[in-house]
Each structure stands twice: as C-alpha cells, then as structure tokens.
Amino acid sequence: MPKIVVDVMPKAELLDPQGKAVTGALSRLGKSGISEVRIGKRFELTVDGPVTDELRADVQEIAESILSNSVIEDVVNIDFDAADGTSAS
Amino acid sequence: MTFKIGVVTFPGSLDERDAQRAIRIAGAEAVELWHGDHDLKGVDAIVLPGGFSYGDYLRAGAIAAVSPIMSEVIAAANKGMPVLGICNGFQMLVEAHLLPGGLIRNAHQQFIRRDQALTVENASTAWTNEFAAGEEIIIPLKNGDGGYIADAETLKRVEGEGLVAFRYAGINPNGSLDDIAGLTNERGNVVGLMPHPEHAVEAGFGPDTSEAMRSGIDGLRFFSSALRALAAV
Numbered sequence A: 001m002p003k004i005v006v007d008v009m010p011k012a013e014l015l016d017p018q019g020k021a022v023t024g025a026l027s028r029l030g031k032s033g034i035s036e037v038r039i040g041k042r043f044e045l046t047v048d049g050p051v052t053d054e055l056r057a058d059v060q061e062i063a064e065s066i067l068s069n070s071v072i073e074d075v076v077n078i079d080f081d082a083a084d085g086t087s088a089s
Numbered sequence B: 001m002t003f004k005i006g007v008v009t010f011p012g013s014l015d016e017r018d019a020q021r022a023i024r025i026a027g028a029e030a031v032e033l034w035h036g037d038h039d040l041k042g043v044d045a046i047v048l049p050g051g052f053s054y055g056d057y058l059r060a061g062a063i064a065a066v067s068p069i070m071s072e073v074i075a076a077a078n079k080g081m082p083v084l085g086i087c088n089g090f091q092m093l094v095e096a097h098l099l100p101g102g103l104i105r106n107a108h109q110q111f112i113r114r115d116q117a118l119t120v121e122n123a124s125t126a127w128t129n130e131f132a133a134g135e136e137i138i139i140p141l142k143n144g145d146g147g148y149i150a151d152a153e154t155l156k157r158v159e160g161e162g163l164v165a166f167r168y169a170g171i172n173p174n175g176s177l178d179d180i181a182g183l184t185n186e187r188g189n190v191v192g193l194m195p196h197p198e199h200a201v202e203a204g205f206g207p208d209t210s211e212a213m214r215s216g217i218d219g220l221r222f223f224s225s226a227l228r229a230l231a232a233v
Helices: A018-028 A055-068 B016-026 B068-078 B089-096 B150-159 B220-232
Strands: A003-010 A041-047 A073-079 B006-008 B029-034 B045-049 B083-086 B102-106 B112-119 B138-144 B146-148 B164-168 B178-186 B190-193
Touching: A003 A055, A041 A055, A055 A073, B006 B016, B016 B029, B016 B220, B045 B068, B045 B089, B068 B083, B083 B089, B089 B102, B089 B190, B112 B178, B146 B178, B164 B190
Parallel strands: B006 B029, B006 B045, B045 B083, B083 B190
Antiparallel strands: A003 A041, A003 A073, B102 B146, B112 B138, B112 B164, B164 B178, B178 B190
C-alpha cells in the first residue's frame, strides 16, 4: 500500500512548551551540547491506489487545512513516496 | 418571549450541563444540541461548552471544528447569531476560523485551575454588554491548552480593532500573548474565552468574593448579555 508521510512542526517563532520541557530534562541529565528541542507531529497516510496528481493535491490540502493549523504550525514536509517497499523498516 | 439558547454536546464535552443550567438561571430555555446533527433546533444563540472533545486529539478543538453541527454553527455565526465558546469551545472557534489566532499548551505545561480575575476589554458584544469596559470580574479558569498566540500582524489587528474581549488581570496564568483571555469577532456576535462563566452563576457554587465564600456570580452576565442582545434585535 502506498504511504504518504506528512510532517508538521510548531512555528519556529512560537513557544513550544513541550520541547522546552524536554530541553530542560536533557539539561538536567547532563546531556550538554543540545541547546533546543522542538516537538512536531508525523502523520502516516495509507492510500488505496496509486499516488496520482489529484491525490497529491488532496493530501496537500488536507495537510494544510486539517492536519495542521497554519496559525500555530507549519507543514514542513510531505513525502509522497514513503512506501515504495523500502520504508517497512 | 423566552429565548432558546442551544448547547452543543461533543464526544468528550464536560460542561454542557453547567452551561444549560447557567442559561436557565439567566432566564432562557436551554436546548440540547448534538455534534452529529445538522439541526440547530431553532435556537436563538449557541454555546460551545468546555471539555476535551475527541480527547484533544490532533489539536484541542480541531476535530470538533469539522463536525457536522459546526457547519451549521459557522453558517449561523456568519449571519449574526450570538455564539459563545467556553474553553474547549473557544478552541473550536479558533480552529473553525471564526476567531483569529490559536491556543497552545500552557507556557508552564501544567493544567491550571484557579479563580481568575479578568478585565473586561470590550463591553459591546452580544455576550458582554452587561459589563462595563474596564470592569474586573472573577470566574474559574481550568485548562491545559490556554496559551493564546497569533502572529504579529494578527495580534496588531486584534488589538487595533478592539477584538480583545477579556484580558487576564493580576497574573497571566498560561503565557497568553498580551494577556489575552478572550476574543470577539468584528461583528461582536461571536465571543470565545478560556475561563468558565457557566461555573459562576449561582451563589454557593461560584468563586469566593470579599463578601462571602463561593458567592461569585460574575459569569451570569455573559448569559443575560446574550438575552439583552437578542431582545434588542
């Protein structure tokens, strides 16, 4: 089954409270050299048929209007060829 | 005549019964609405209640914002019907783009529950006309995702056009930009806020005041404001 992967991140200029908490935890653990952690989301969309241009446009629209909120997040990547047999690992 | 105010129940709503009760105490008829319907049952105004619709999956309010009833709520709001979003309901309103900006996790990560002082900034909306601009009120606040954010341009517009309905007073509990606790749309019929007016409508069950414990009923005027706005139409 073809799989499409969408990556969404909180906007760079906005506070990411989760990432900030993890940054603090790493620092407490003495893991030096990591100055910031930001946490985003990965969506894996399994599709029934081939990835057509129409489907690409559809997924682009879904990613921008539903999977992310453009006020607070950016769609940073859409991988339309995530499942050509190699990504099973 | 008795006005009908609908309260929508979503999977994961928590405060719909309190909202219905607040509506009745204010003197209106409370009508139960269901997220999966396309039927507003002839109501005159709508409350989107607090809670954790769909477990806050995806983003708080995001899945509820695309539920069947919301297409009717959005259409009604665009025609001028008074709509109040409380907490999770506010999150739905921003996700549905009826109000600008967004809400993210509280700045210090914690869920916060406190009696919160607010300054009424805009007292000419359908849900705030019984307040005076600049008045300080106290109603409960209880949420995890209450940090209001918007880009610089949106924030400038929100401030410039008087769309800030409420600001946190005394303390900013969650990192909201410009201490914003609640917003209105340009028309003044749609209002959303993180704190909970429906939990401060009846003496004995509200926040403490200087007069007596749990005697705060500042939330009641949200609902009486809506009745006044409806009567004026």
